[in-house]
Amino acid sequence: NTLAILVWYFGKHGFSHNSSGLAGLYFNCPALGVVSDKSWKVIRHPSFYHTRGIQPNYRLAESNVGFDARQNIEGWEKKEYNDAGWLQAIEKGCPPVKPWGKLVERPVPLFKNCGLSHYVKTEKEGNRIIGYLPADIHVTPYIKLKARTGLLIDMRTDDYIMDLNTACASVRTEYITREGEQEFETFAWMNGHKVIYTVPEGVEVLDLKYRETGYNTDFTGYFLCEDTFYNTLWEKARRTVYVNMRDNFSDCPERERGQWWGDLTNEIAQIHYGFDTRALMLAEKAIRNLVDWQRSDGTMFAPVPAGNWYDELPQQIMASTGYYGCWDYFMYTGDSSLIRYIYPAIKKYIAVWKLDENNLVMHRKGEWDWADWGDNIDNKLLDNAWYTLLLKGAAGMARICGDEATASAYEQTMEKIRIAVNRHCRTGALYRSPGYKGLTDDRANAMMILSGIADSSCYESIAALLNNEMRASPYMERYVLEALCVMKKYDIAMKRMKTRYAPMVSAPFSTLWELWNYRPETNSNGTYNHGWSGGPMIILSKYIAGIAPETPGYSTYRIWPNECGMKEINCRVSTIKGDILFYMNNSESWKKEYRLSSPPGTTAILRLPGNCARYKIKVNGRTIVAFDETPVRDIEGCRIIRRDKEYFYLAIDPGYWVIEGI
Structure with a gap:
């Protein structure tokens, strides 16, 4: 087997990066006999270059990416590639010596990789092709094309320049073509609602795609x-x-x-x-x-x-x-x-x-x-x-x-x-x-x-x-x-x-x-x-919706809905105990309904308004409160823990519950 690795060294500080000051690669897997030592061969990839013109602002550790396909090392990652002309790597010692410092295990998941996808739609404006994204997301743009050699293609998003101020510039990518059919995907992630390709004459665009990446979590709530x-405001907040x-x-x-x-x-x-x-x-x-x-x-x-x-x-x-x-x-x-x-x-x-x-x-x-x-x-x-x-x-x-x-x-x-x-x-x-x-x-x-x-x-x-x-x-x-x-x-x-x-x-x-x-x-x-x-x-x-922990870690949590004139509320919250699903419906003048799915290891405190019922409150079909002076009674897994001028408070065990006020 052959291991071939492309390493990206930022080489400068940023607001989320403190540069070591030296490019390097460290790994240690002695059980498989694979370690980063001087037996490795190394070369600076000749296709990548520093772009001219506007650069990312000082807050970003990343640089623009320039890639000249004419200088590409074809097949460098394949076993049969001849690396005889490459240099031997230089050993810099083991951590915590510099430039490594003290190593910290990555505490978060690897990035979500959604694969290459077609744009929602594309539009052509002069020499620009605009690819529309489904939302403001992190993307790496891709292009497949046929061209003669030496033509420059620019890739950036609609979010590249803020406030008409180049001192707030984000990142962009340049690609210089070689002869013939070719494809390229930048490694530099960017974000926006649109990806803008500036394509000169002499380039035939065969396909445009994007790859969404991001933090690996699901939109469960x-x-x-x-x-x-x-609803729209809540969803825009989550997207943000x-x-x-x-x-x-x-x-x-x-x-x-x-x-x-x-x-x-x-x-x-x-x-x-x-x-x-x-x-x-x-x-x-x-x-x-x-x-x-x-x-x-x-x-x-x-x-x-x-x-x-x-x-x-x-x-x-x-x-x-x-x-x-x-x-x-x-x-x-x-x-x-x-x-x-x-x-x-x-x-x-x-x-x-x-x-x-x-x-x-x-x-x-x-x-x-x-x-x-x-x-x-x-x-x-x-x-x-x-x-x-x-x-x-x-x-x-x-x-x-x-x-x-x-x-x-x-x-x-x-x-x-x-x-x-x-x-x-x-x-x-x-x-x-x-x-x-x-x-x-x-x-x-x-x-x-x-x-x-x-x-x-x-x-x-x-x-x-x-x-x-x-x-x-x-x-x-x-x-x-x-x-x-x-x-x-x-x-x-x-x-x-x-x-x-x-x-x-x-x-x-x-x-x-x-x-x-x-x-x-x-x-x-x-x-x-x-x-x-x-x-x-x-x-x-x-x-x-009124969902929040009462005690640390949701062992006890509250559901204290405040309707504000709303007839329906439907909510889901993912917690360390499991998912809470809550639904409230008061669209009928004669009935209010609450549905709750509560995870194991929890007690839910559900607050009901005092006017939630005219005659009685039923839990899973059984009456626990009747307004004809019948004594209040608990049922297994659900009990009234207090009652004041405004509210009833029910303590509810894990499981699925239907509470009705009629």
């Missing part, structure tokens, strides 16, 4: 209701997350490909509802990356792993390491081993922050003092919310690690901040930090709710603010909508969602935008596929 607006998943999460797949943790906090919250559990492996990898790159002074930065970025965005790091970041991931997975791994780093990071003489959080600018896009941002008020949530998540982590004293100290600090913010920042039933001159910030007031700093006496005023002020970017919009749901203002949340996302839902894209005012005619005002934009997916699955 769903949310469906009778309003196609929300998926196009930002590969060997790391990213904020956008063309301009940066970097793990910005503000985006990632939202993305991880979405993968629990959209994909199978293989997606969790990418999230765990990202969390470990973050703490592994912690600096000696305790600060953290993102994106990592990176070779040309070192700047901390303090509020993004607090978001990622706190209650809505790492702790939220733990609630969905129950992975306490990960908590024990990351807790020392988070404890060290918390110590970087200080309170002032009024017990308010002292603002830290980091290297990039960024809270959100837009205007009227109450930065210091947000500091207090994010730090409180950081402490809340860390207190839970401390208890898992047996550090009760630190957990108690964190909770005492949270209480100090709560008292201080209400004393120094509360104006009536709204919040503004001392010295802040802008309009009252919708984002910061939403975060007062989520952090627990604001109590229920503020709900009506803050809800009114969020009903009228819409300044949060798509990144912070997730938290605004979530705050409305926490206050049980579901109708306002759904109305705001529809108002803000209407242009994105109606746009001819499969993904959601970075900003609210993307301009498709010039591909400007941000990207059209930004990872932070999918907050509605969380809201619809977690609060409207």
Whole structure:
């Protein structure tokens, strides 16, 4: 047998790559007698070249690919090929010596490879042929052609240049023809809704295809209701997350490909509802990356792993390491081993922050003092919310690690901040930090709710603010909508969602935008596929369908649907315990129906509205509640655990259940 390997060396840093500085290949399989040593032959492939003109922007580790078919080494991968003219490989030692460093086992699946497929359709415009893709996906374009020698073909996507700015360029491929019939597929993945081939005269195109690749997970989750607006929005949010998943999460797949943790906090919250559990492996990898790159002074930065970025965005790091970041991931997975791994780093990071003489959080600018896009941002008020949530998540982590004293100290600090913010920042039933001159910030007031700093006496005023002020970017919009749901203002949340996302839902894209005012005619005002934009997916699955873990890892979970006028909700969530399937139908005036398939090893807490029935509630055909004063009775596997003025709460064992209110 002969082993022949083509190795791609990036040779430069990027936002998701720290270059070793030297090309190399290492493997070690002594059981088969196959190791990477000096017995190997090596040559630099002469067909690949550096393109001229516009290059990928500095954030990308990848370069453009140029391939000159006239220089190709025909049959180099075949056993009979004569490699006598190649050089002997040079041994560089065994890991962890440089350039290898410490090796880490790949923690995520190999990429999904969907094979070559024909485009949805193709159109010819002058010397360009446009291949339409089924969605915004990762592709490697393919072409089969007949030509004379020396003609250059360009391959790129519609997403190649952002904001008419070549400094934001993504990747493209050039192919120089040889004589005769030939075919070529680039190794450089790119993304978009269209692949654009620029083909000169003298080339006869015989076939065009593309190969979709991506993170290896399936689209198992769903949310469906009778309003196609929300269905479309949910699906576009999932598409947006998926196009930002590969060997790391990213904020956008063309301009940066970097793990910005503000985006990632939202993305991880979405993968629990959209994909199978293989997606969790990418999230765990990202969390470990973050703490592994912690600096000696305790600060953290993102994106990592990176070779040309070192700047901390303090509020993004607090978001990622706190209650809505790492702790939220733990609630969905129950992975306490990960908590024990990351807790020392988070404890060290918390110590970087200080309170002032009024017990308010002292603002830290980091290297990039960024809270959100837009205007009227109450930065210091947000500091207090994010730090409180950081402490809340860390207190839970401390208890898992047996550090009760630190957990108690964190909770005492949270209480100090709560008292201080209400004393120094509360104006009536709204919040503004001392010295802040802008309009009252919708984002910061939403975060007062989520952090627990604001109590229920503020709900009506803050809800009114969020009903009228819409300044949060798509990144912070997730938290605004979530705050409305926490206050049980579901109708306002759904109305705001529809108002803000209407242009994105109606746009001819499969993904959601970075900003609210993307301009498709010039591909400007941000990207059209930004990872932070999918907050509605969380809201619809977690609060409207109402599915979320009550205890870590879904041992106990809630289904607390909030209908918001909807007659039907159909939802599926893949968990580490198995799939949850939930269906609600109240289209008949005289009956409400709920169907639940609950996986083994779980207890579901189903919340039913008090008006779900006029006469009785039946479970699998048996009456458990009758409104003629008949005593409540449980049945095997289903019991009423409490009842208040608004709701019934049923504890339900694994299996398939039909609950009817008639």
